[in-house]
Amino acid sequence: MGTSILLDALTLQLGYNAKLVAIGAALLGIAAGASGTFLFLRKRALVSDAISHATLPGVGLAFLVMAAFGGDGRHLVGLLLGAALTAGAGLLAMHWLTRRTRLAEDAAIGAVLSVFFGFGVVLLTVIQTVSVGRPAGLEDFLLGATAGMLYQDAVLITVAGALAVLVVWLLRRPMTMVAFDAGFAAASGVNVRRVDLAMMGLVLAVTIIGLKMVGLVLIVALLIIPPVTARFWTNRSDRVVIIAGVFGGLSGFIGAAISATAPSLPTGPIIVLTAFVLFVVSMLFAPGRGVLAAWMRHRRQQRRIHLRQGLLAIAQDLPIYERYTLQLLVRAGLARADGVPTELGRRRAEKACRDESRWAVARRMHSHESAVSRYDGLLPIEDVLTRDEIREIDRQIADAGGECA
Amino acid sequence: MIRALKTAMGRAPIGDPLDTVSDKPLAVRGLTVSYGDKPAVFSLDMTVNDGSMTAIIGPNGAGKSTTLKAVLGIVPRLSGVVSVFGQPLAKSRPRIAYVPQRASVDWDFPTRVIDVVLMGLVRELGLLRPVRDRHRKHAFECLDRVGMRDFAERQIGQLSGGQQQRVFLARALAQGADLYLLDEPFAGVDAATERAIIDVLKSLRADGRTVVAVHHDLSTVRDYFDHVMIINVHKVAEGPVAEAFSEENLQRAYGGRLAANLMDQLQLGGH
Known part of the structure; x- marks a missing residue:
């Protein structure tokens, strides 16, 4: 009624x-x-x-x-x-x-x-x-x-x-x-x-x-x-x-x-109070700035970081210690269940390594803070930095001698 | 004509008669600004030549930013006259572009890079004229000049410090001005951004535009600028870098205590 x-x-x-x-x-x-x-x-x-x-x-x-x-x-x-x-x-x-x-x-x-x-x-x-x-x-x-x-x-x-x-x-x-x-x-x-x-x-x-x-x-x-x-x-x-x-x-x-x-x-x-209810719903469920979206981003970031760490381990021929990391690699077709990387895994590992050394330089450079703060483990560096900024980074890598650790 | 100009500016100039320099991109006479009881800038005279690049340098709290803001009428001046291309500010505004300090705004503001650059076209767009393709094209060109075309749709909160500074410069470029006033354009930016900005500024000078920048890094003054103005509330020196940017003048502005440090800096960047 x-x-x-x-x-x-x-x-x-x-x-x-x-x-x-x-x-x-x-x-x-x-x-x-x-x-x-x-x-x-x-x-x-x-x-x-x-x-x-x-x-x-x-x-x-x-x-x-x-x-x-x-x-x-x-x-x-x-x-x-x-x-x-x-x-x-x-x-x-x-x-x-x-x-x-x-x-x-x-x-x-x-x-x-x-x-x-x-x-x-x-x-x-x-x-x-x-x-x-x-x-x-x-x-x-x-x-x-x-x-x-x-x-x-x-x-x-x-x-x-x-x-x-x-x-x-x-x-x-x-x-x-x-x-x-x-x-x-x-x-x-x-x-x-x-x-x-x-x-x-x-x-x-x-x-x-x-x-x-x-x-x-x-x-x-x-x-x-x-x-x-x-x-x-x-x-x-x-x-x-x-x-x-x-x-x-x-x-x-x-x-x-x-x-x-x-x-x-x-x-x-x-x-x-109605306005407040709309506020709470938006705060929780809005895409992008909402709390739930932020939490899901956090989870995704965690997965990506595990994947990235796994790829870097492959690139450096190190064993993969964490079970979750290996699970993710296997699920993505980058490694076999016994930890041996696939062909795709090798290629992705190489790219990850190059990106990682670029990010490492970016992290040291003054004023890339907010770009670096968006780095979630797999974010391609060309998404957040301009071409000349990346060139500058590559120059510094070359100066330091070598591309990948 | 000159009489009319003087009347328009309301007050007779102090120091050199203004009309002898009245066609200069920027002429300031007797500028005094005060926050509270203590003057931030005291009776400053300044003359900027056509097609020059001038650095305003001085220690913290010397009134560098305040000078720019007073020239632009953002902070009220206690006394003094400002003439831009021989005209009072009200008439010459369309010929001035301004780059404020990056830290002066909230970068979480809900807006995109392209919208910020379009703000440089406010005079053309007025209140209600729609943003057309040619406006957008112009904004994209300005972003291109600072290497930020790919970032046009980004929310400004996602930019790094150097990128924020480039967006501000692109907005100033969109204004299509003859005189560029920049407040610490190199503060806290990465090396690539610093190079991108100085390239743009030098290309402006090559086009016959005039650039005045508040600058904090003494080691790059000689490389970047042709004129310098050293202030510490009062003017200490003004002129071509080769003459005015001397150890003696820096000592007078920065005080003996800091001088040793500064001289070291200059050795690093100097010739």
Whole structure:
């Protein structure tokens, strides 16, 4: 029964509000994942945490202002505008602290985050005790709430989210350049400060539109987890952006659908947990950078090293001591079960020996470290070094007299 | 014209009037940069001639890299004027190529060799122009010149230090500039890479381009460069290697204590 409800939710058949929430969350996730990617690549992920916490005093102040002018103080656009203003102020404060004082960015983040958040909590408490306007629901901005989500809210998220994605697409080149090599970008005439500002502005915008649904405490997760997850799947920044958008969208949609299956499940936290599940799955199973792939590479490397050692033993007419090595040689048709090498085995042994002496030289040479670190026992040297580098190595071997030990 | 140039640069030059050297690839007057209270570079004058190859040398913390960065506007200058081919930086940027220190970036960044080289074409590509075959072809040619064509599709994290340096040089070549500014291009590279880089730099000079490199290995200054600028926050000496690269000037820059060591180094590489 539980699964059929989930299925209904996932296929958008669970009522008007659930549908709105699911679509809104998916769009929010796409915008957050794509925008957060550049923050992650620029290694400033935690800035988003300070931005989101700095929204809270804005919510309180906006409420007070609107209540003072006779409204009920809960007009969403007004509250978000206030949130954006203090978040912007927090961003400027951080910028000023890191540029004008000797504080490092992490210290500035900590200071801004805690002070702004503290101020916001004080404001909300005051609002509740003096009972102006109708403050019920303001605390929803902390952890998010979707129960009362309106059609206008979904439209707001859609429009703002689409704008954020558009800006990401427009600025992808300068943002990538600044994230990779700010010095070169500046030297090429890219205005690094303005690009950084645009990056932060994007994050601010996504934070504001996600405030109502996910809440300021958890919006960071939606900005950071999808890019980190996407990084497991690709080595290209343009693809990280797209995959992060997809993962963010999936997290939003699936999370919202799950939370719609029971009245007591909070949407924001469920969305974040969904993102986390995607992260764990990617960390374990992604090809290339995943943990499992790394373990399998390790096993393969072990086999290759045994094989290589066996071949080198053949080349030097030494006996093969390890049973596993001999097993591998026999299985590959390089030796007979009694340890006598086959014709193929002899030829491969000769090649292995030549490669090995090249690698030995490469290992001694300054600055081939990262090439050498990829050496897994059978990796042909021409895969990692350029032709002239190999020529240089061969020259050194010739100087030392002889090719193979 | 000259008046307009001076106005554009905002401030009257210190030392030689700038207009007497204003057509030089690089002319710097009174450059001062300060991190905090202590100046990293103090009132530096520098003139680089067309088609020359200049080494900027000096002890650690002498402000060599800072000089390059200030020339490029990467770090703010406290005072001083910079003119590149007779024009202020804003106008002459397309004529400058820059090779930052290899260690200044994270090599685990998700990008491929070819994408890094294409970053050198950012001015041509702008924000949205698509990367076309001719751009890729150009990038491949630049990789070819540094012997890295076969590595175009590699993730940059898989490269060795020397290969990383070659990719940075290829990116600078893609910029198609007339003035090349390089920050420690030979630091921590293998012998083959060092030779590949110096070959490229010398071919640039043969084409009439101008090269300025921060350099740390005194033993190769005579072989690689024709001009030298010795600094230690202040300028110590500037001129053709045969004149300025003297024991006396090195003593003044590096201090007497280190001098014996350095002289040994020079004996090894010298003539």
